[in-house]
Amino acid sequence: MPVTLTASHPVPVPPLVGVVSVSDLSNRERAVALYASDMPTRFVMRGSEQARVHGWMIQGAVRLGVREVHRLAAVAYGYRLLWLADLATAEQTRAQHLRFPNASRFSKAETTATLFTVRTDLRMSQAAKDRGPRVEGGCLCAGTGWIAESGDPGDPTMAGYISCPVDNPRGTALPQRPAVIA
Template identity: 35%
Template sequence: MPATLLATRASSDTSAERFLLTALRMTGAERLVALYASDMPTGFSWSRGVTPQVIAWVMQGVERLGFDDVYRSGNEVQHYGVLRLTGQVPAATRRWFRGRFPDRVRLGCVKRADAMLTFRLGDHEPVSGFVGDDTFRVYRAYGDDVDEVGV
């Protein structure tokens, strides 16, 4: 019996672990862009046990758009949010945002899902590493790794 307790099991769900690491390394704005592009239902409401499904939708959105687009659009969404808080959104930026997210109801649903996912991912310690796909990758550093990354 002790041998079975000490035996290592092969991880059968490495894709779920990889998806979790990717979602942890993405910014909230990047996850928002990916969720909007995914098959997540517009009437989605968070409930117990849906975190893996939401992470799968994030990954689906990244696959559809490519990480390059998710990354750049995420930066634009963050920039728009800062400008909106200060009341200084230029007309061109407002048009870009409304063109990127035309369905306001879906955007509200995606924002709530992204906020809950951010809350749920708060239980996990972020791990430094690359995030992206074969065409575009970004290194995200957390904790003690932040000061070791060359600029």
């Protein structure tokens, strides 16, 4: 399990500016870094506070480590996609609540990261944009990109597949049919 993200650990921000580049963090990674920082949970971003938010992002990324920020953001993104499609398992929901026990703080971190991204000239690198979601634990698609679903469990003609929002978000990969052995 990663470091507990609820404890405050003061970290001097100015000397760490060269260690982490906020432009190398995706918006979700920026939110994870803010969650782990000393940003107050009830913080409200105003126009003149971009430098402060920037410092908190660096602080949180240094506190967790950039690799852990990437990992936490990827699984949080994967969970969000599954949750929105009503496909998140109870295990995944428990893991998400363990990762981010303070839901209002995580929501504030997401909002602040988005406002920072929109209001500043500090854009995300292509590598940050290209990092996608991941599923922690077992995905219902088992890595195939498709989830078997039945509209009526008693009627086999009502069975079909839905594309996994994490492993096949565009629904372009065709489901693999099981081999028929005669």
